[in-house]
Amino acid sequence: xxxxxxxxxxxxxxxxxxxxxxxxxxxxxxxxxxxxxxxxxxxxxxxxxxxxxxxxxxxxxxxxxxxxxxxxxxxxxxxxxxxxxxxxxxxxxxxxxxxxxxxxxxxxxxxxxxxxxxxxxxxxxxxxxxxxxxxxxxxxxxxxxxxxxxxxxxxxxxxx
Amino acid sequence: xxxxxxxxxxxxxxxxxxxxxxxxxxxxxxxxxxxxxxxxxxxxxxxxxxxxxxxxxxxxxxxxxxxxxxxxxxxxxxxxxxxxxxxxxxxxxxxxxxxxxxxxxxxxxxxxxxxxxxxxxxxxxxxxxxxxxxxxxxxxxxxxxxxxxxxxxxxxxxxxxxxxxxxxxxxxxxxxxxxxxxxxxxxxxxxxxxx
Numbered sequence: 569x570x571x572x573x574x575x576x577x578x579x580x581x582x583x584x585x586x587x588x589x590x591x592x593x594x595x596x597x598x599x600x601x602x603x604x605x606x607x608x609x610x611x612x613x614x615x616x617x618x619x620x621x622x623x624x625x626x627x628x629x630x631x632x633x634x635x636x637x638x639x640x641x642x643x644x645x646x647x648x649x650x651x652x653x654x655x656x657x658x659x660x661x662x663x664x665x666x667x668x669x670x671x672x673x674x675x676x677x678x679x680x681x682x683x684x685x686x687x688x689x690x691x692x693x694x695x696x697x698x699x700x701x702x703x704x705x706x707x708x709x710x711x712x713x714x715x716x717x718x719x720x721x722x723x724x725x726x727x728x
Numbered sequence: 729x730x731x732x733x734x735x736x737x738x739x740x741x742x743x744x745x746x747x748x749x750x751x752x753x754x755x756x757x758x759x760x761x762x763x764x765x766x767x768x769x770x771x772x773x774x775x776x777x778x779x780x781x782x783x784x785x786x787x788x789x790x791x792x793x794x795x796x797x798x799x800x801x802x803x804x805x806x807x808x809x810x811x812x813x814x815x816x817x818x819x820x821x822x823x824x825x826x827x828x829x830x831x832x833x834x835x836x837x838x839x840x841x842x843x844x845x846x847x848x849x850x851x852x853x854x855x856x857x858x859x860x861x862x863x864x865x866x867x868x869x870x871x872x873x874x875x876x877x878x879x880x881x882x883x884x885x886x887x888x889x890x891x892x893x894x895x896x897x898x899x900x901x902x903x904x905x906x907x908x909x910x911x912x913x914x915x916x917x918x919x920x921x922x923x
Contacts, residue, residue: 719897
């Protein structure tokens with residue numbers, strides 16, 4: 569895997585600064601594993617109730633809410649029929665995904681306020697336990713990826 | 729009887745899932761492989777059995793977790809634990825905070841830092857290096873993240889190298905992931921003491 573073809577480094581951009589480059593190279597294994605994680609979470613073989621297009625739409629929505637428009641655009645490009653859901657103002661009612669979207673938004677952005685009722689509401693709306701775990705992994709991975717990118721951008725900005 | 733733990737503590741609670749975990753006897757070969765189940769190792773926590781519902785994610789996350797928290801070089805292990813703790817406190821993941829506060833106390837051979845953080849939160853009285861690390865981790869974990877150039881400056885003034893700063897970014901971000909599993913999919917619980 570070319571390190572600079574990973575989603576993280578494509579969104580951060582190459583650095584001219586030797587210290588930033590060395591820090592990135594020192595953790596090349598972690599960045600490669602992060603790309604493997606993106607493949608597993610966004611494009612799994614066993615995708616349950618959430619196909620790859622829908623996962624891309626949810627990832628774009630989460631990136632947008634995290635203030636990362638370039639990353640949101642990266643995922644939006646693969647969201648196909650679900651592209652409307654990438655907008656945080658879209659509730660997903662016509663797609664029957666309103667409970668799923670409100671759960672995704674809350675796990676992403678009001679994590680500490682999540683309670684047992686949030687899970688039982690999803691279960692009552694027909695989402696299986698396996699799909700609840702899949703959904704949490706997707707939101708959780710995006711929390712990680714957006715923050716790695718945001719942190720590296722800060723390092724680059726300092727070096728510039 | 730059990731009760732849900734609602735306050736930060738270094739005493740690691742049990743974890744009770746809000747969904748039904750995979751039953752070991754029903755696990756697929758792929759799940760058993762990810763769970764590292766062998767004839768001599770059949771003990772698997774409810775947390776890992778819950779995550780086994782999404783075996784592809786579980787299989788990639790475990791080695792990534794280990795690399796970020798334990799690989800050689802860069803930031804010390806104790807300080808990576810402080811990064812994990814900052815995020816876990818923002819997300820109010822009582823279980824993650826307990827595990828990583830306990831590890832920090834053991835690795836640093838010092839309980840005072842986590843005592844202070846659990847007693848006073850953001851207003852804890854910390855040395856300048858721990859202060860800069862905790863503040864960065866906390867702000868990076870907020871949604872959306874609020875860490876800015878001034879927080880990188882503070883890390884530099886506290887003496888952190890570029891490699892250490894990247895390790896801190898990774899450990900705080902990793903717990904943005906872990907907290908959204910542990911805190912969302914289950915409750916931290918403890919057996920009620922009987923008289």
